């Protein structure tokens with residue numbers, strides 16, 4: 001359950017940013033989470049409920065942008081969507097891939113007041 | 114226990130420095146995560162108002178404080194803090210020419226056994242220090258200490274992985290020698306440690322033949338982020354169904370750069386390959 005550490009980092013980042021902006025309420029938090037980020041969404045949800053109590057994120061609306069993973073084949077340059085690291089290039093069948101996106105795990109924005 | 118973030122299930126960790134010269138265990142308890150807990154909920158919000166009315170751009174607040182909604186473009190990596198401290202550790206290791214290796218596996222794949230063998234067999238050739246990560250007990254550190262190696266045990270409590278902050282603190286106490294090899298045995302867990310860079314030079318994932326040959330496909334993140342995969346307990350191959358070629362193929366599909374070494378800590382078969390790999394990394398570090 002590393003998702004608990006993840007959520008605690010999110011809280012830390014959000015509170016720091018909100019306080020720096022002299023805000024007292026975080027109304028909304030927007031997260032980018034790639035499908036290859038290593039975060040299990042159900043575990044994140046569980047950890048979230050536990051961890052945000054008595055923090056500025058307790059009542060915040062949470063918006064998650066799921067970013068689908070894309071890769072480029074290093075052999076034939078084809079770009080394609082991948083679900084798993086062991087997916088093969090649909091054009092040539094090779095596995096030597098450059099992951100272009102899908103590993104994101106970041107706090108994108110906050111709506112504060 | 115910290116009421117705000119529930120550190121009991123978070124990152125309360127304990128450090129024990131074990132040293133043959135000093136029979137008393139060093140003991141430091143720390144609350145190692147970075148956030149401060151001053152949740153100064155100022156009283157601006159004693160008033161109850163619905164935020165729906167903020168949708169309209171022009172409306173007058175009856176209360177005094179300016180109450181503007183602002184979007185903050187944060188764009189910050191959630192693991193930013195861990196990655197920063199990992200880079201700091203990496204810089205420290207580089208400066209002292211310390212080869213730091215992060216050993217990860219499921220519980221019981223043989224991380225500590227591999228270290229015991231290695232430390233005993235190579236202690237004439239290389240200098241070592243070890244950081245042990247477990248949720249509870251100093252059992253593994255005791256086993257390392259028996260090989261006469263400097264060792265520090267981190268107990269993570271309920272924490273399921275080591276992080277770079279723990280390593281920073283551990284290294285400050287352990288003070289590994291210059292030009293040495295630092296083994297970091299992570300908490301037995303093939304999932305959680307994958308995301309946490311400790312500042313290591315190489316990540317070594319260990320699986321054993323008793324675990325089933327679908328491990329790489331089930332836990333791809335760990336195989337994707339490792340540079341070496343050790344397949345341990347090959348002495349048991351005659352007794353368990355384990356298609357070693359299939360494992361290698363699948364692991365390579367996930368990570369084409371992954372090196373693979375098969376060995377048995379019990380019989381010693383394959384250990385020379387591992388020692389060769391280790392020494393080649395030490396050489397690389399020494400030259401760079």
Ligand SMILES: Nc1nc2c(ncn2[C@@H]2O[C@H](COP(=O)(O)OP(=O)(O)OP(=O)(O)O)[C@@H](O)[C@H]2O)c(=O)[nH]1
Pocket residue numbers: 218219220221222223224225226227253300301302345346347348349376377378379380
């Ligand atoms: N047959 C056989 N048993 C082994 C081998 N290597 C380790 N073992 C046994 O596997 C068990 C677990 O080994 P450990 O070295 O404690 O495993 P670990 O990965 O450090 O375990 P945790 O720290 O609990 O995650 C022990 O009973 C070892 O004796 C091997 O090569 N062959």
Ligand SMILES: [Mg+2]
Pocket residue numbers: 224225226253298
């Ligand atoms: Mg162990």
Ligand SMILES: [Zn+2]
Pocket residue numbers: 001002003273304305
């Ligand atoms: Zn986890």
Ligand SMILES: [Zn+2]
Pocket residue numbers: 073074075076077078089090091092093094
């Ligand atoms: Zn291709």
Ligand SMILES: [Zn+2]
Pocket residue numbers: 115116117118119120150
């Ligand atoms: Zn706390």
Ligand SMILES: [Zn+2]
Pocket residue numbers: 115118119120121123124125146
């Ligand atoms: Zn905490």
